[in-house]
Amino acid sequence: MRYALVVAYDGTNYCGWQVQPNGVTIQSNMLEAAYAAFKTDNVTICASGRTDSGVHAKGQVCHMDVETTIPPERIADAMNVYLPQDISVLSSHLAKDGFDANRSAKKKTYIYNMYFAPRRNPLKDRYSVFVKGTPNVQKMREAAELFEGEHDFKAYCASGSQVVTTVRIIYKLQVDEVIEGDICNISISVCGNGFLYNMVRTIAGTLLYYAMGRMSLDDIKKSLSTGDRNCVGKTMPPNGLILDSVLYD
């Protein structure tokens, strides 16, 4: 049978989602937990997409193929018994016919968090990236508008990735601000039909660079029209990135 799982994880101590020869991953932990819970090695687990080393997830979606007599809704608890504290199956149910966590995904939302402050704050660092100073939120929002719609995001794709096309649609790119004393928390929420390797982290860095006056709106327009990687900001660190949710039909 095929089941759909919603999974949350703190990615700090993992080499990303995908099983790999060296290094502990979310997927390898999920498989180990499934082997233990269902008492069989005959299990496959596939996510909506990989997340990179150090990236977190609030609502990753997976499908899992396994034969078990455990009721679908209880599978979450059965697996959580064997999962480490930083990974949790939030819910489980029987998948609809033809459901594939990766191929059936229609929209994904990622959130990138930064905090602007006079000095680094240890209570923020785990899920947000420190930037010294105060942000120009208005400028960030100005730049954000340019990304909405269908574009060739070649300039925002880390080299070495193999994809058929670098064209993606961003439905919404929203910049939210929450003030907390002398800290200004910025959340960049990006909803799209799919994302290239490092795309959200590079968009976040580009909004930041524009807001800091280190690049112009013309640079951003050029990056989208020509794919020139010299016209984008830096790729931000992974710990600020959270896969928020995946939408299906």
Next chain:
Amino acid sequence: MRYALVVAYDGTNYCGWQVQPNGVTIQSNMLEAAYAAFKTDNVTICASGRTDSGVHAKGQVCHMDVETTIPPERIADAMNVYLPQDISVLSSHLAKDGFDANRSAKKKTYIYNMYFAPRRNPLKDRYSVFVKGTPNVQKMREAAELFEGEHDFKAYCASGSQVVTTVRIIYKLQVDEVIEGDICNISISVCGNGFLYNMVRTIAGTLLYYAMGRMSLDDIKKSLSTGDRNCVGKTMPPNGLILDSVLYD
């Protein structure tokens, strides 16, 4: 010279504030950073109060005695160079005459965080404690009122602590709720003139037990009038507790 420092830390990996023979503490790290920054061992650092193993601080206040030519406002940066990622001096300045971080403190605010959800969430666990189900916020607020004012908190003080008096004043005990999908975040904010060992964590457990129907308002009243430890809820885990701020004249 005496300096006043505001310090934030993630207490997860520390045996609390105070230097002790076995185990790494915040104070021992602060001292090591000061030795390195000021190139002398002739330094003392004293906090507004100890925090226990695993407890966090957003605004711990310390005084530090040291001779240095570093300008007061730059001391924070000078020490941060030598501090680990999970401790940060947020600000530094010259202390007023007679300032003592512990004795001059007038009010302290602690925050205790819990989250109510169907299942554990790894992105919450570091600074908040999981409770299965949904909270009765109204009942928590009902119980909270009983604690405000001057009371003998003997029943809320862990055994083994040596204090002159167990009488303390709570100026305000506030229960705030923030809903996030199927998660309900509860913050219990307690402002008082001082706190006994485990007092906030036991008050938080008592509000929770009353809200869950495991004890009555009469139990709470009795705990405050008689000091009977059988009339209080459980002492909640340390990771939900944050020393928010310390107020001076």
